[in-house]
Structures are given as C-alpha cells and as structure tokens.
Amino acid sequence: MSDQPTFIHRLSDAEVAAFEAAAPDGPLSGVTFAIKDNIDLVGVPTTAADPRRTTPAAASATAVQRLLDAGAVPVGKTNMDQYATGLVGTRSPYGACHSVFSPEHVSGGSSSGSAVAVASGDAEVALATDTAGSGRVPAAFNGLVGLKPSKGLVPTTGTVPACASLDCVTVMTRTVARAREVFTVIAGPDAADPWSRAVPQRPTPARPVIAVPVGDLDLDPPHQVAWEASVARARSQWDVVELDIAAFLDAATLLYSGPWVAERRLAFGEALTDDPEVDPAVREIVAGAPDLSATDVFAAFHRLAALDASSRQAWQVADALLLPVTPTHPTLADVVADPIGVNTRLGRFTNMTNLLDLCAVAFPGPVRGDGLPFGAQLLAPAGGDLALLDLAAAWGGEQVDEAAAEDRVELVVAGAHLAGEPLNADLVARGGVFVRAARMAPDYRMYVVDGPLPRPGVTRLPAAQAGAPSALEVEVWSLPAAALSGFQATIAPPLGLGQVDLDDGTRLLGFLCSADGVDAVRDITTYGGWRAWRASVR
Template identity: 50%
Template sequence: MPTPTDRVHDAYRRIAEADRPEVWITLRPEQDLLVAAKAVEDRLAAGEDLPLAGTLVAVKDNIDVAGLPTTAACPEFAYTPETSATAVRRLLDAGALVLGKTNLDQFATGLVGTRSPYGAVRNAFDPERVSGGSSSGSAVAVALEIADVALGTDTAGSGRVPAALHGIVGLKPTVGLVPATGVVPAAQPYDCVTVFARDLATGTAALRVMTGPDAGDPYSRGWPADVRLAPRDPARVAVPTAEGLAVLSDDERAAFHAAADTLRGAGVEVGTVDVAPLLEAATLLYDGALVAERYAAVGEFLSGEPESADPTVSGIILASADLPAHALAADQHRLAAYRSTARELLAGFDALLLPTTVGHPTLDQVAADPVGENSKLGTYTNFVNLLDMAAVAVPAGVADGHPFGVSLISDAFDDQVGLDLAALLIGDDPGEAYPGPGVELAVFGAHLRGQPLNHQLTDLGARFVEATETSADYRMYTLATTPPKPGLQRVNEGGAAVRCEIWRISPAGLGAFLAALPAPMTLGSVTLADGRSVVGFGCDPSAVEGAEDISRHGGWVAYRESLAG
C-alpha cells in the first residue's frame, strides 16, 4: 500500500506529465509536501486515527489555506491568511495533504472556467472546450488524477457542472452542513463548500470529515434529529416531463432517459413532474434582486476598478449596486413561495433526477457569447441552493461526443438519500453513511427485511447496517399478535444466540417508532455476539407465559420457514 510520501511523488509526476499550469494559482513545492507527508506518517506511527491519511487535496482559491495566498482569481484582492478555512483545517486534522490552490472563475462568478486573469482552464480531455466553472481547476485536478479530492464552492452549480463535463463525481451537500468559515463569499446565504472525486466513497469520506457547525459561520447547520438515513423502499424518483427536457439535444435526452431506465431496472419507481417552477426560481439568482448578495460580497472592491478584474464578472456584480431594498425583499418573498411549491411538487419522492448541465461549449463559443453560454450551463443547477436542496452529480455516459452527467437532487438534509440513489445509478459504493446522528436498533421479527412491518423502518428513513446475532443469553417466543411477532427475553441460564438485523435510525425516528409501539412490545438494551449493546426489541415478561419457545430455530425467519415446510 502506497505511503503518503509515495502518493506525493506520484502526484507531482502527474502534474509534470499533464503540463496544465492554468489549473493552479499556487502550487506548493514538492519538498514542502514531502515534509507534510512525513509528519502524517509519524502521526500514524504514534497511533493516531487518521481517516484521510495521505489523501491529496486541491483547494479552490477562494478558500483559505494558512500560509498560501487567497486570490479569488484577482491578484489585487490577494491576502495570505494565518489560519485555514474550517473545512480545510478539518481535512488536515484527518491526515489529508493540500497540494495547492486551484484556478477559478473570478470571485466564483461563472460556470465556464474562463473568467480568470490566470488563464482559462481547459477541459482535461478536450483542450478546445471549457472545463466548467467556477470550480474549474479543482475539477480538472481530479479528472487528471492528480488530486484524490478537490474542494470547490457552489452557489449556482459550480460544484456540479465541472463534474459533469469531466465524468467525475460532484457532491454538493445541504447548505451550511460544511461551514463556509474562511471562504470568500459569492452570495453568502446560498454558498456551499463542495467536493470533487472520482468515486462516491472517496468524496463522501472527505465530506464527512468537513461536516459540522462552526461558530464562525452564521449559516452553518448541524444534522436535524429526524434526518433520513436511506431512501424509502421502494425508492421513488421524479423526472421532468418532455417539456422540461426540451433544451437538451437528442443525444443528451437519450442519455438522460437511459439513466432513468437504469434506476427503473434497479427497482426504483420513476414518475414525472413539471419542473417549470424550479427553473423559474433559478432566474432569481442572476436576473432578480438576489444578485445584490454578490455586490455585498465584493462589490465595494470591484467598484475601485482593479486592473485584473474580469469584465464579465464586474459587469454582473456592479450592475446590482443600485437595486432598491424593496426589490430584494420582493424576490425573497417569491423565493419562499417557490420553496413551498418545490416541497409540494416533490412530495412523496425521494429525489429528483435532472441533467446536470446542457451542452459543452468550446472556448471560442464562450468568448463569443460569455453570458449566454454560461446561462445555458446553469439551466438545471441554479435553483438548488436557492430552494435549500442537496445534490449529487454523477457521470451518465456520453452525449454528442462529450461526457454527460445527471444529478440526484434531494430535500435539505436528505443528502444520504441522494448518495444512495447515485450509487445505485452508477453501480458505485456510497461508502460509510454520511450523516452523523443515528441510533443502532436490533430487530428480530416482523421488521426484518422482507417482513410485513419493515416499511415502518424505511418510511422513517432507517438504514440497514448488517445481519448478525445476539450473545447466547436470550430465548425467543411466539406472541399472539397480528401480524405474528417474536418476543425476546434475556435469561440468566440456558440462553441461545438469536439472529437479528441492525438498522440505524435517527433519534427522532426512534422516538416516533417507540411512540407507535404496540403492547406487549418494548425497547431496551440488547447485547450482540461481538459484545456491543444496542437498542433492541423485547416484550413484557407476562406476554411469554404459555407462549411457544422457538429459540431452537435460531431466528424468526427460520421459524416461519419451518411452519411453511
């Protein structure tokens, strides 16, 4: 297995081979990173638990890394922070190694990757085409297999569009889950730190480390007590009507329908919805008064007309200087109405499947029509943060000769639902569950997979963890209930091991589950064969008086099969 030092040598070899200097604004000297890699190896040798030991990270240059300049792709704006952004610090604490700072559309304003005085970032596989932005350099660093993961930011789609144009994964969590402390704002209430990776498990591992509230970011949030940890069973996914896909080419439309068919083939129920209200909401970000957020972020600086300001970026931001406060208030009210509409539209669905972007312009096409081509790329992305939703962008084949991608968009905090469905779509492993909270619950009978009450778990977003068994301290009995259920009792002697399943459920979900629990069932502590204690089903001792002892079968399913036999 390669050491962190080996990984550093490999990365700098790839940097030299790729010869893409426009990817980086600041690249750390290899020797500096070798010293950092040795420090990680020393921490491992000392027994530290470092889940990201040796993981190579590229960081978009609007995110602070201590000791490296933050430019936001504008040299006159540059400053050198003494402390790293919270997201970066958490990665470093987990053993990651930062290669350097990547190029971007200036002040994270754009979806093309060409709006930078440090040069247009060319697509990793087709240098005549754009990389996508604003997180352009970060996506290319991953696509060229230089970095394992890269940090981007996403206000209008910058963590997703570049992923689609490179056939990689883009993870855009619920706004606020990853703190934006130490990030140059674009539109602060809607900004989101994102992750690019070549597979879901790697990206999720980085995302998990960075997640958690931070006092420095007033918009940061923690997981709610009722967070869903998995999709329903069967999962339900919405797709647009034909009108909602009209902007795609025939080839892109065929690729999108193929992705939907893949989900159907995996047992997902697919239904159509009219996405027009969502696409209307998207126009508020740039065509409405919400663009004033961008002036609040860097408008005063740009009003000084710095020499390296990108004219398209300056034009967008400075145009909002004279927007009246009542216009912003009116658009905020419209946005609240759109959020309500979106919840109603997608009620009963686990996620919405959309194309990530439209087309793949050349550098020349963007130069000829910088705003028009940019707007087209954001057709299906601009509304997501405005409506407080999460998204996972994944590859979905090729269309018109270039990579095509789709996104699974879920409600706020349903991040794991989107990850699981994305994994199902691309045949990938989503890795360890992303959300932090959860209670392990042992079930023994009617709540097992394939049994009649299992839906009570999946309806609450519970997640299957493993099949296992208890310690040899229990007896199992049949209970006279409808539907039939087993009753588990701990005994001092003469016990047996009983097969069970472990599910993880949110704290609020467990409370709802307990509130609906009928007599004589109870919840209490159950000891597993490996010595762990988890919450598990039991029953009132009086309920087993005269009941049949079925412990010899080893579990409920085997007992039911014996009756059928």
C-alpha cells in the first residue's frame, strides 16, 4: 500500500467486501479499480479535490457502473489536481503525490492518485480523466499505460466537468491487454450524456506507418536520450516517416489561451468566488479566463479549424504519430518555484489531442539514464483506439493471444524490484508487467542483505524454526521467458532465483537467499514486508 496521499476516500474492508458480494460474474470479475474523485461512485462524495463537496453520489457514473456490472471491485476515490485543472499532481488540499519512482519528482496530474494507485499496487486499474493530458502525463511519470479514448466514446455521465466539450474518461493500467479489456467494457454511447457518440473503430493496418516529428522538440537532456532511443525502436518495428508537427503544437497552445478556459469557468466558476479551499493556481488559471466576445470565440474556432485541416495532412501519409508524452519530468520543487510555467510546459505534446479529435495511448518507453520512466505516446484520428492499442502492445512485446502468453514467466519479487523501488525500472524495461499483490507462505523469513543497494534476503525455514507466521507481502510480475536469463544475470549473490510458495498454494519462481546471506540480527520478518521495513527506517 502506498504511503502517499493516493486516496481522498479509501473504501473500508467492509465496503470493499460489500461490492465484492454484489459483483456478478463477468469479464472483469475480481479486478480491483480506483476512481479519480471527479467521477461518481454511489454512496461516496465526489469532491473533485474540493473538501466542501460532501454530498454522497446518488448513483455511479456510467463508466463506473459498467465496470461494476462486469464484476470489477472498487477500492476508493483517488487524489487529483483540484477540478482536474493541472498536469502536476500538486494542486490538492489533500496533499501532493509524487512519482512512485522518486519522492522528489511529481506524479503528474490531474489524475495523480489514479496513477499512483495502480503503480503502487493498490489497484489493478484506475479510471481517470484527460482533458489536456491528465490521463497520460501521470501514466508516463509512473511507468503505466494510459489510454485516452476517442472523445465521446466513453460517456462522461457522472463526471464533474472541467471542460465539458473536451473531457474524456480514461484508463490507467500496467498492461495494454488490461487496458483493452477495460476499454471494451466502458466504451459505448449513453443517452444521458449529450457529448456521447458512437465512434466506429478502424482496423489495424497490416504494415503500419508511424510519423515522428522532424526537428528539435526542446526536451530536457535525459528525455532527449530516451526519445532518440524511442525513435530508433520505432524504426526497427515499423515504417517511419518524418513530419512537421507545427500545426499540432500550435493547436496545443489554444487550450489555455481562448474560449476553452472560459468553459472551465462555466463548469465550476462559482467555486472561485466563495470557496477558500480553491487552490491558488487553479483560481489564477480559471479566474483569469479572458472575457471574450462572441466574435473572439468564433475567431478561436476558425483558427482551430485551420490548424485541424493542416494537421490532418499527417494522416494522408501515416497511421499514427509517435511523440513524447512530456518534454521533462519536473521535481516538486520545480513546481513550487514556477507552478504555472512548469504545468504549461508539461502539456506541450498533450493539450491538442481533444481539440483535434484524436485518440491516444501512452506507454512506457526506454528508462531514462537516471532511472526515471520515460513515457511515449501514439496518437491517431478518432476511431483508432483499438489500432493504437495493437501498436502499443507490439511496442512493449506484449503477447495478447493465449498461445503466445505461454512464453511468459511469472516471477515473485520481494524487495528492490517491487513497484516504486529502485530496481523496478529494470524489470519494466525487460518487458515485466505487474500481475498482482500476494503473500508468501508463512514459514519464510526476511533479512536485510547489506551492500551498495540494501536488499531483502528471503529464506524458508522448517516450521519448527520459522516462528510466528509471517505471510510476507510480495508482488507477482510477468516477464518474457526470453528476457529471464538476462535478468537473472543481474542478480548478485547471495540472492538467486528458485521455487517459492505463496499462501494461496501457488508455486512460482522467485527470489531466495543462500545461507551465507542470512544474519539473524538483521531479521525483519515482523515488519511483514520490505516496504514496511523501509518506511520504518526513513
């Protein structure tokens, strides 16, 4: 469980059990999901990160209800940039979230808690929203898949509007396959949503052509290195063409410089005048919306139409556009120093997506040299959702058919390779995907193994020597079988891989410690797991 302010309302064990008892058998039976707190869950207040909103929702949002009907189980409402206005994850009275890869770096927003919930293992899936990039920036900063469907394809009924004509309900997961499963459940028109629409899906091209930008993108140096590696990877998989993306970037600047900011004022402007809980940055952005005449509004629409026409030329030569999700990964301190400027820069490659009626999927790219994740994204015209998921799966080497799934190995990790821990990035880079949280059988002990990077050593003792039952917290990850030998070569003695038993009777490959690494003085079993011990010594 994350020690961050991930949730605004975490459901109690009894509340989760009630949802589990009511869940039907369905395509997502037992799958846990978190919900951004601008999306309704029946019986729970929808705050949009404003503590003055305390009225419980009378019904669940359409997307939430469709997940419930498919057998999924909610675990709570997640933290967010207030009123979904921000890409940083710090504009919340409930506290600022950080990337699970670094306590100094932002989680990204506005769907900050949704990303952290999935990345830290608190939920398998999270619902989020994406008006300007809020479903992709936090996914990128936490090593996740973030699917932003075509506008209107997933109903926004039961969602607090930020910019109603552009808002999208989105999905965050660890794998493309899971994102596809959730998407197929929640997509489809809803008569209660005036922005809802049916969007026919285009087939995945047999030989995809991917566009990449020509020229300098003004990326921070670690991002630039990862981006160049991403382009090289794209060239190795697909036919690649270079394009001038000036029209896309110019469209991105319109989102916060024209009538769409006024639309945010229409959505929740009344809170700006009498609500002391409104975040200062949110107030500055929305209260500062220009007083536009009808002529100004139409001029902005005409400008967008011209940019849209120019950008559509890309789809004459390419099936999808590959971009970084962001130009940088700022620290919390960076945001404090320049809250508006940092946020503006983060939206450079995401703000235009809904304005230009595109769908998008963000996914982990090559890990940066400093160990932070780098997020790439693919964009396509509306109706390309499933095709983009196919391309993202191919990028990550995900096998989506049952026969190919046999070529993966499930691996139990207990320490430095856990989500958010220092070596998790290496596991992800080798194609590792999170499967589930688990516990070991009760006769295992955990010891601290000293070294440049402290690690846990797990050893099984005879029942008579094991002491009180421990049931150590671990995670199960799936790794491509072809990557296993290379991964195993990175494991330094006294640790190695062997068969381990979980408390549900499952036997899987996992980390074990040889006898020469066991020091009874460094026994940390009573903490129940590596994360709990690490938290105790911080």
